[in-house]
Amino acid sequence: MPSATAPIASTDDHAALALRLGRAARAASLVLANVPTERKNAALLRLAALIDESAAALAETNTRDLAAGAEAGLAPAMLDRLKLTPARIAQMAEGVRQVAALPDPVGDELERFTRPDGLEIRKVRVPIGVIAIIYESRPNVTIDCAALCLKSGNASILRGGKEAFHSNTALAALIARALAETGLPADAVQLMPTTDRAALTELLKRDDLIHCVIPRGGEGLIRFVAQNSRIPVIKHYKGVCSIYLHRDADAAMASAIAVNAKVQRPSVCNAAEKLLVHRDAAPSLLPVVGRALAEKKVELRCDPEAARILTAAGLATKAATETDWDEEYLDLIIAVKVVDDLPAAVDFINTHGSAHSDAIITGDAAAAEHFLNTVDSAAVFWNASTRFNDGFEFGLGAEIGISTDRLHARGPMGLRELCTYKFRVVGRGHVRG
Amino acid sequence: MPSATAPIASTDDHAALALRLGRAARAASLVLANVPTERKNAALLRLAALIDESAAALAETNTRDLAAGAEAGLAPAMLDRLKLTPARIAQMAEGVRQVAALPDPVGDELERFTRPDGLEIRKVRVPIGVIAIIYESRPNVTIDCAALCLKSGNASILRGGKEAFHSNTALAALIARALAETGLPADAVQLMPTTDRAALTELLKRDDLIHCVIPRGGEGLIRFVAQNSRIPVIKHYKGVCSIYLHRDADAAMASAIAVNAKVQRPSVCNAAEKLLVHRDAAPSLLPVVGRALAEKKVELRCDPEAARILTAAGLATKAATETDWDEEYLDLIIAVKVVDDLPAAVDFINTHGSAHSDAIITGDAAAAEHFLNTVDSAAVFWNASTRFNDGFEFGLGAEIGISTDRLHARGPMGLRELCTYKFRVVGRGHVRG
Numbered sequence: 088m089p090s091a092t093a094p095i096a097s098t099d100d101h102a103a104l105a106l107r108l109g110r111a112a113r114a115a116s117l118v119l120a121n122v123p124t125e126r127k128n129a130a131l132l133r134l135a136a137l138i139d140e141s142a143a144a145l146a147e148t149n150t151r152d153l154a155a156g157a158e159a160g161l162a163p164a165m166l167d168r169l170k171l172t173p174a175r176i177a178q179m180a181e182g183v184r185q186v187a188a189l190p191d192p193v194g195d196e197l198e199r200f201t202r203p204d205g206l207e208i209r210k211v212r213v214p215i216g217v218i219a220i221i222y223e224s225r226p227n228v229t230i231d232c233a234a235l236c237l238k239s240g241n242a243s244i245l246r247g248g249k250e251a252f253h254s255n256t257a258l259a260a261l262i263a264r265a266l267a268e269t270g271l272p273a274d275a276v277q278l279m280p281t282t283d284r285a286a287l288t289e290l291l292k293r294d295d296l297i298h299c300v301i302p303r304g305g306e307g308l309i310r311f312v313a314q315n316s317r318i319p320v321i322k323h324y325k326g327v328c329s330i331y332l333h334r335d336a337d338a339a340m341a342s343a344i345a346v347n348a349k350v351q352r353p354s355v356c357n358a359a360e361k362l363l364v365h366r367d368a369a370p371s372l373l374p375v376v377g378r379a380l381a382e383k384k385v386e387l388r389c390d391p392e393a394a395r396i397l398t399a400a401g402l403a404t405k406a407a408t409e410t411d412w413d414e415e416y417l418d419l420i421i422a423v424k425v426v427d428d429l430p431a432a433v434d435f436i437n438t439h440g441s442a443h444s445d446a447i448i449t450g451d452a453a454a455a456e457h458f459l460n461t462v463d464s465a466a467v468f469w470n471a472s473t474r475f476n477d478g479f480e481f482g483l484g485a486e487i488g489i490s491t492d493r494l495h496a497r498g499p500m501g502l503r504e505l506c507t508y509k510f511r512v513v514g515r516g517h518v519r520g
Numbered sequence: 521m522p523s524a525t526a527p528i529a530s531t532d533d534h535a536a537l538a539l540r541l542g543r544a545a546r547a548a549s550l551v552l553a554n555v556p557t558e559r560k561n562a563a564l565l566r567l568a569a570l571i572d573e574s575a576a577a578l579a580e581t582n583t584r585d586l587a588a589g590a591e592a593g594l595a596p597a598m599l600d601r602l603k604l605t606p607a608r609i610a611q612m613a614e615g616v617r618q619v620a621a622l623p624d625p626v627g628d629e630l631e632r633f634t635r636p637d638g639l640e641i642r643k644v645r646v647p648i649g650v651i652a653i654i655y656e657s658r659p660n661v662t663i664d665c666a667a668l669c670l671k672s673g674n675a676s677i678l679r680g681g682k683e684a685f686h687s688n689t690a691l692a693a694l695i696a697r698a699l700a701e702t703g704l705p706a707d708a709v710q711l712m713p714t715t716d717r718a719a720l721t722e723l724l725k726r727d728d729l730i731h732c733v734i735p736r737g738g739e740g741l742i743r744f745v746a747q748n749s750r751i752p753v754i755k756h757y758k759g760v761c762s763i764y765l766h767r768d769a770d771a772a773m774a775s776a777i778a779v780n781a782k783v784q785r786p787s788v789c790n791a792a793e794k795l796l797v798h799r800d801a802a803p804s805l806l807p808v809v810g811r812a813l814a815e816k817k818v819e820l821r822c823d824p825e826a827a828r829i830l831t832a833a834g835l836a837t838k839a840a841t842e843t844d845w846d847e848e849y850l851d852l853i854i855a856v857k858v859v860d861d862l863p864a865a866v867d868f869i870n871t872h873g874s875a876h877s878d879a880i881i882t883g884d885a886a887a888a889e890h891f892l893n894t895v896d897s898a899a900v901f902w903n904a905s906t907r908f909n910d911g912f913e914f915g916l917g918a919e920i921g922i923s924t925d926r927l928h929a930r931g932p933m934g935l936r937e938l939c940t941y942k943f944r945v946v947g948r949g950h951v952r953g
Contacts, residue, residue: 117894120894202913202914206904206908206913208914208915215926215927294746298927299926313750314750317747319752319753319927320752340949343949344950346951348951455946459944460553460554461550461553461554463550463649465943466945467943467944467945468946468947469945470947470948470949471639471945471946471950471951472951472952474952475639475952476943480635480639481635481943482633493648493940494732494928495927497940497942498942507926507927509897509900509930509931510899511892512899512908512909513902514902514903514904516773516776516903517777517905517908518776518777518779518784518905519907519913
């Protein structure tokens, strides 16, 4: 087996590695699909204990990644993401315990019906099978994804970023120990022993053995996976989310929601990036909402009309350019636009948004209904912040991400969304006429 | 607009065509998503009437495809598939009426919950958006797919085979008339005006405008689409289906099911291709079941042990080669194998089958339960024929195909499987803490 420190050289080796990982995962998945909940939970709880026990050793290993990252000139923000502090290690263990406490989705009966000829059909939830997860620098993703896949009965192949390679390898060793000590297949969770992109490309060709690929990370990584994979991909792209203030919006509610959606955590996909205001209400609403945002140090990139109103109210603005309407800032910046009416707001969102999370603020039920029906996004909000589009907030428990795809899973992806179904059909000698 | 008879020449033109089709479909889809059921049904019923009224003209146009096909040396079976007889035209119209009569899946509430903070969340079924369907020679697919996509609120882009180009163009004209006469968007259903593969390749790049691709046809076409598409693909691959006769199987039931699964319609994906028999029961079961199959002119390709038993019973056999265990014959041929026990049968199916439809024949409930749990296929059958894996038989109504994928739709794909969902969230000024 190729070692971590001697990366694999030739394409042949990469292909062989992909085949070996895929075959081992497939074999493990057939066992895992029928492991009872208690045994999966036992493995998860053992993993949580091992993480806690190994906190010092994990932090020590993590310093190797941090040193290599500093030497490679990683930005401070990247180094921070990479870092395993005692609090983050404890959080990882706690996250695994939370997954153990969630209900097991496998075996749920989704439908049951008896056909006129007496044939009994049950549609039941089963694991997808083998899931590959491709991610970037944060090492806690290794544990999160392994735990969610294991609980949902899926074998996983994890391919983390090169910056976190030593940390990920140490975490994978704990996962392997937990699996071995609780009698689950060793190959139920496999970390790719190389971060070479050529090896990843080979893995993405194995649609005979791997059933689903989930890329988590920057847009470049996701595009690379989507364009090179023969395996179905569930993508987690960006969120270009809008807050639309309708003609009658309450200024206090509008301010509170706009500030929450923009400021509470600007770096995430369900943060607002655009503020749209009905023309009739702009003169009264914009000064209030703009001031609330400005007080939180949000830069306002405005169309000419919004700029005029905000400037007259004594607020600093910048002129929006054409690219501002489509951009995901992930920062304390918001683009502000005055729109003619509700249909114009909907049209703007369906044209410039990313179909992720969009909100209307209004007291008008008919206007809200129109917005909720016609905005073509995964989650549409009436008088609530876009920040609620999240697995925990929706009550799904831990999530593996927020899907921007429309097939299989849309929006928050929890344990149930890591499953597919099968039809179990029982006859008494039934043949088709 | 490029005409049918002057195919588009350069890559630039193909890219422009793909962009135009995609944009028009996307715009139509946003309207269609909120069209009430009655108006969709009115368009479908008008289409059915137009098909009936135009039977003579359709048959006349179809002769152009048949003549071109004969000249191009198409096999008689292909020419037969291409042919629009009066009965087939009436069947197309009837199929559209059946789709009109099915319940509309759009707007179904899938879940509703109120969070502890009072936030109200509804998960509702909505159309996927824009669906491209890529298919081969049979012109009725044009009508089937247009009707299913329209009823489920999706805009469709149809790309049929070149052999049926004139017939498809005539059918698309009827669809356009039905849409226009009932006030639905003209671009709700678009037929690609060229069958050039380069144009298809450009279409498959438009993941910004098209949300799902469904290829229907031979394995070569499906692989081409899967490998060239940046849009999520729902594949309908082959069915390598097995019937396993357990130790205690009743010979009469085993014969009836094996014959039904193999013979009733050998050319379809849920027909049986493999017959597995428990070693202990082989001497008594194989002569009976083998004779029943042989009487229906089924060729028996056997492993040495099955051959020995069947030959001793006076039946003709052929020796199976290694490739026989993985092959989809779609013909009156079945591969026959003696297995050591139930786990060996399950292992054979999970290794050589295509995870489509597999059956066990037994009176032993524990053995059946083991089989249903551990065979990793879309539909698993106990004492029933694999031929039941079908949208009509499962009561879904008309189907667009039988998905061999695990994501989004597995097994029969009806109207509901042509939908996704969105979250509608209603607050009273809720912000995230």
